[in-house]
Amino acid sequence: MKLDEYRRKRDFRRTAEPAGAGEADEAADGLVFVIQKHAASHLHYDLRLELDGVMLSWAVPKGPSLDPSVKRLAMQVEDHPIEYNTFEGTIPQGEYGGGTVMLWDRGTYRPDEVPPGADEATAVRRGIRAGKLSFTLFGERLRGSFALIRTDRGPKPKWLLMKHRDAEADADSDITEDVVTSVVSGRTMEEIAAGSGRVWRSNRGGRSGGEERKPAPPASAATDVIEPMKPTPARSLPDDDGWTFEPWRGGERVLAYVASDAARLVDARGRDVTAKHRTVAESLAALSSRLERPFVLDGEFEPAGAGRATFFAADLLLDGGEVLLERPWQERRAALESLLRRRRVRNVKRQETVASGRTMLGRAERAGWPGMFARRLDAPYEPGVEADGFLRIPRH
Ligand code: MN
Numbered sequence: 001m002k003l004d005e006y007r008r009k010r011d012f013r014r015t016a017e018p019a020g021a022g023e024a025d026e027a028a029d030g031l032v033f034v035i036q037k038h039a040a041s042h043l044h045y046d047l048r049l050e051l052d053g054v055m056l057s058w059a060v061p062k063g064p065s066l067d068p069s070v071k072r073l074a075m076q077v078e079d080h081p082i083e084y085n086t087f088e089g090t091i092p093q094g095e096y097g098g099g100t101v102m103l104w105d106r107g108t109y110r111p112d113e114v115p116p117g118a119d120e121a122t123a124v125r126r127g128i129r130a131g132k133l134s135f136t137l138f139g140e141r142l143r144g145s146f147a148l149i150r151t152d153r154g155p156k157p158k159w160l161l162m163k164h165r166d167a168e169a170d171a172d173s174d175i176t177e178d179v180v181t182s183v184v185s186g187r188t189m190e191e192i193a194a195g196s197g198r199v200w201r202s203n204r205g206g207r208s209g210g211e212e213r214k215p216a217p218p219a220s221a222a223t224d225v226i227e228p229m230k231p232t233p234a235r236s237l238p239d240d241d242g243w244t245f246e247p248w249r250g251g252e253r254v255l256a257y258v259a260s261d262a263a264r265l266v267d268a269r270g271r272d273v274t275a276k277h278r279t280v281a282e283s284l285a286a287l288s289s290r291l292e293r294p295f296v297l298d299g300e301f302e303p304a305g306a307g308r309a310t311f312f313a314a315d316l317l318l319d320g321g322e323v324l325l326e327r328p329w330q331e332r333r334a335a336l337e338s339l340l341r342r343r344r345v346r347n348v349k350r351q352e353t354v355a356s357g358r359t360m361l362g363r364a365e366r367a368g369w370p371g372m373f374a375r376r377l378d379a380p381y382e383p384g385v386e387a388d389g390f391l392r393i394p395r396h
Contacts, residue, residue: 145168329379
């Protein structure tokens with residue numbers, strides 16, 4: 001029942017189908033699963049199973065196997081927001097590694113045994129609690145029955161992931177070798193890392209998928225990496241604690257994908273506006289070069305328009321190999337401050353932020369801004385949605 005309500009509130013067609021993919025909705029009929037291939041400090045595969053409004057998550061260093069004799073270590077990590085299911089991307093830089101996330105598989109799953117009178121979510125909940133879950137994946141790459149067996153409790157419980165013997169089992173193949181492209185965009189890890197646009201492949205999933213790599217187009221070609229989090233329109237100040245307040249200057253909202261050789265600026269509608277803000281793009285690329293790492297910023301231009309307008313960096317979404325989207329705003333802000341600290345970056349400033357909404361409204365009044373933004377200190381960055389922890393409050 002709880003999950004029914006959760007389903008009414010959330011749009012699975014949106015969460016299971018990243019913007020622009022235009023593929024059939026497979027998520028509406030059951031619990032959702034995704035597997036993300038993640039080139040962090042160590043390459044691993046993140047298995048995520050929907051339960052009770054979150055994605056239970058395991059980091060599987062070697063990824064899944066279709067060979068029933070193979071047991072793969074799966075370290076349970078913190079639950080992830082459902083919105084993370086659509087995340088694929090990285091900084092536009094032509095190299096492997098560092099925070100590149102690929103949507104490797106997606107679909108629905110079902111517990112193999114549902115006790116009489118229980119629903120599927122209840123069965124999954126019981127299996128997780130008992131440390132033994134048998135479930136069937138209905139994915140685009142993975143199908144058939146798998147087991148997760150807990151071997152060790154503790155803060156990061158260890159589990160083993162293994163394939164059951166069934167028609168989908170295959171002792172002779174190595175699925176992680178065979179399938180090297182994104183299930184939503186058809187891109188390889190290199191193409192995602194390079195920030196290149198979607199490359200549709202008729203043979204995706206096949207062994208040749210990784211061999212037909214096209215040279216990555218220039219960074220400016222990409223448009224589909226992270227969707228900006230949308231502010232929820234609000235009429236008044238939040239009445240609880242734990243918020244911080246920023247100017248809403250009414251200028252252009254921009255995500256900046258910055259690597260040492262180039263920066264790409266994309267507005268809220270996904271249009272490339274790099275050419276319009278050449279000075280800022282160049283000074284951000286220079287910063288990346290000095291820091292020797294790529295990063296992604298979210299921010300607002302002053303309304304002066306094109307040319308030499310100042311960019312106010314408000315949020316840091318990726319920093320080198322770190323994907324910060326799920327971190328609380330406070331942590332992202334601390335990372336943003338250390339990124340820009342003591343470094344003069346032409347035409348780029350940190351967005352101001354104050355603890356008092358009244359103070360910021362007063363400033364908006366005097367400066368003639370449309371109003372202010374409020375951010376909850378502990379809120380994650382939720383791409384593409386009107387987030388509860390991000391409000392836009394007009395000054396009247
Ligand atoms: Mn991961």
